């Protein structure tokens with residue numbers, strides 16, 4: 335049985351009268367790609383924020399690498415956050431910096447005592463890994479949307495995270511570039527042995543990247559399993575409607 339990286343049990347979170355998470359249970363295993371599906375406002379970001387200690391749950395537990403996140407002190411939280419790489423929807427590149435400077439920035443800020451040569455080697459290695467060595471001196475404005483996403487992923491990988499969080503990785507991209515990013519997510523797992531959570535509304539992305547899907551509905555994961563387990567035999571009309579929207583109506 336693969337090692338558990340995240341274990342969530344009975345997690346609840348409300349904001350005033352708004353019950354967002356109402357008893358979430360989930361396991362995330364080492365080196366798996368887990369896709370989290372849920373309509374807008376279902377609580378996906380709240381769940382991630384509790385995972386990295388930006389919000390505290392009202393009840394239940396969130397263990398990451400065996401430790402209950404809400405009990406960590408600020409030093410421990412910083413250490414945890416360095417192990418979790420967040421790849422943002424908009425790539426989060428600094429427009430005024432070159433690709434090289436964008437990759438250098440998190441390294442210089444978080445890893446002490448690296449020589450210039452080591453930094454250069456790391457940046458070049460990662461640009462090779464994402465297939466974009468030629469962009470090293472370019473500005474983000476000179477890159478395509480897909481290239482920006484790739485550089486964004488390289489920037490996240492530079493701190494050697496153990497968990498990768500991909501937030502809407504294919505949003506706003508054409509179908510071919512979407513496939514390119516889906517492949518990248520799988521390549522990253524193979525090359526860097528990362529465990530990944532992919533938050534997406536794109537079922538092609540879910541199918542291609544996800545070992546398991548988890549559908550957040552009414553504040554709980556109602557359906558968890560392989561793509562076929564979740565969608566081929568979906569009893570819940572709302573789970574089915576995800577599929578219908580992506581593959582029939584669109």
Ligand SMILES: Nc1ncnc2c1ncn2[C@@H]1O[C@H](COP(=O)(O)OP(=O)(O)OP(=O)(O)O)[C@@H](O)[C@H]1O
Pocket residue numbers: 349352354372373374375376377378379380381
């Ligand atoms: N700090 C907060 N204070 C009050 N309400 C909040 C707070 N954070 C989130 N919410 C509410 O919790 C609900 C879930 O929000 P969340 O951002 O997790 O949704 P989501 O599933 O990530 O949506 P999307 O797909 O649009 O990103 C929303 O109704 C949101 O308004």
